[in-house]
Amino acid sequence: MARVYNFSAGPSMLPESVLKRAAAEMLDYNGTGESVMEMSHRSKEYQAIFDRTEALLREVMEIPDNYKVLFLQGGASSQFAMVPLNLYRNSKKADYVLTGQWATKAYKEGARYGEANVVASSKDKTFTYIPDLDPATFTKDADYFHICMNNTIYGTRFTKLPETGDVPLVADISSCILSEPIDVSKFGVLYAGAQKNMAPAGMTAVIIREDLIGHAMDITPTMFNYQTHADNGSMFNTPPCYTIYVAGLVLEWLKEEFGDLEHMKAYNEKKAGILYDFLDNSKLFKGTVVKKDRSLMNVPFVTGDEEMDAKFVSEAKAAGFINLKGHRTVGGMRASIYNAMPIEGVEKLVDFMADFEKKNG
Ligand SMILES: *Cc1c(COP(=O)(O)O)cnc(C)c1O
Numbered sequence: 001m002a003r004v005y006n007f008s009a010g011p012s013m014l015p016e017s018v019l020k021r022a023a024a025e026m027l028d029y030n031g032t033g034e035s036v037m038e039m040s041h042r043s044k045e046y047q048a049i050f051d052r053t054e055a056l057l058r059e060v061m062e063i064p065d066n067y068k069v070l071f072l073q074g075g076a077s078s079q080f081a082m083v084p085l086n087l088y089r090n091s092k093k094a095d096y097v098l099t100g101q102w103a104t105k106a107y108k109e110g111a112r113y114g115e116a117n118v119v120a121s122s123k124d125k126t127f128t129y130i131p132d133l134d135p136a137t138f139t140k141d142a143d144y145f146h147i148c149m150n151n152t153i154y155g156t157r158f159t160k161l162p163e164t165g166d167v168p169l170v171a172d173i174s175s176c177i178l179s180e181p182i183d184v185s186k187f188g189v190l191y192a193g194a195q196k197n198m199a200p201a202g203m204t205a206v207i208i209r210e211d212l213i214g215h216a217m218d219i220t221p222t223m224f225n226y227q228t229h230a231d232n233g234s235m236f237n238t239p240p241c242y243t244i245y246v247a248g249l250v251l252e253w254l255k256e257e258f259g260d261l262e263h264m265k266a267y268n269e270k271k272a273g274i275l276y277d278f279l280d281n282s283k284l285f286k287g288t289v290v291k292k293d294r295s296l297m298n299v300p301f302v303t304g305d306e307e308m309d310a311k312f313v314s315e316a317k318a319a320g321f322i323n324l325k326g327h328r329t330v331g332g333m334r335a336s337i338y339n340a341m342p343i344e345g346v347e348k349l350v351d352f353m354a355d356f357e358k359k360n361g
Helices: 016-024 044-061 075-087 101-113 226-231 241-258 261-281 306-318 343-360
Strands: 067-072 093-098 115-121 144-148 169-172 189-193 204-209 298-302 333-336
Touching (some): 067 226, 075 101, 075 144, 075 169, 075 189, 075 204, 093 101, 101 144, 101 169, 261 298, 261 343, 306 333, 306 343
Parallel strands (some): 093 115, 093 144, 144 169, 169 189
Antiparallel strands (some): 067 204, 189 204, 298 333
C-alpha cells in the first residue's frame, strides 16, 4: 500500500506513527480487552486517557492554571455562537476583525446576540492580507475582541496581536493550534476544531480564562454554556471520546519528535519556506498573499490560468499529491502543510511543481 502526500485543509493528514499506534491499540487498548471506541466515558480507563490528553495539551501549550480546558463537540462553528452567548456579560458589545470566511461567520453569530462591530476587514482584496489595527478605533467597553488567528482558506495569519488592554481577546486557532507557541495568558478564550492540526474531526478544544465562565446570557442553551462543561470536566454528556484519545497520541508524537512548540515552529517555518521560496522564484506559479502575512500552515497559489490550475491539480493527484485544489471561493491551489506533513512531502511537491513548470511554462 502506498500512502500519498495529503495537502487537505481539514480533515487533514495525521502522523503515520499515530495511525499505526491507534491501529495497534484498536482491538485491545492497554490490556483492557476493549477498543477505546467501545469504552464507557465514565470508566476509570477512559478517564485516564482523557486526563492524559488534557495534561499533555496543558504542558505543550503551557496553559496557565487559571484557564480551563474543555473538549467539546459541535466544531469551531459552534464556538462562533458560544463565545457571544457566554461573553456578552456587560455592555453586550464586541469587536471583530474580518480576515476571511470563518472570521465573518463568527462575526455574524456575534451580531445576533449583541452589538458586534467590525473594526477592520481585508475583504476589499479577497482577504489576502491582515489589516492594520489602530487601538483608537477599538470599542473601549467591549465585552471581547475576536480574531481568527490563521485564515485557513486565504492563507494569512496574525503575527502581531491587537492591543486590547482589559478587553478579553478571543481567537479562533483551529488551523494553527500546536503549530507554534502561543502566549495563552494574552487571551480570554482560544478555540480550535481538532481536525486541522490535532486529531480527526469531532472535538473542539476550548481554552478559557476562569473568570469568563459563569456569565452566560439567559437564553443560552445548557449545552452552549461553558459553565456546564467546566463544572462537569467536559462530561456533562458523552464527550468525543475517540478523538480525544487520538489527540493524546498526536501530542505525545509532537513531544517525542519535536520536544516543544518552539521546535515545532522552526520545522514549520523551514517547511513553509521551501514552498514560498519556490513560489517567489517561479515564472508559472505565484502565491496570493501579502508576504508579511503569510500563513505557515495554508499556502494558496495560482498560475493565473484556470485550465492550467486544473491540469496541475489533476496531474499532481496522479503523482500522489492529493487535495491541492484551492477553496471553492478562491480557486487555484492550496497546499495545507500542517504539523504532520513531513518536510519530504513539501520537497517532493516543489520538485513536482518545478517539473510541471518546465513542461508547461
Ligand atoms: C475549519 C475551520 C473552522 C470550522 O471548523 P468546524 O469544526 O468545521 O466547525 C473554523 N475556523 C477555522 C479557522 C477553520 O479552519
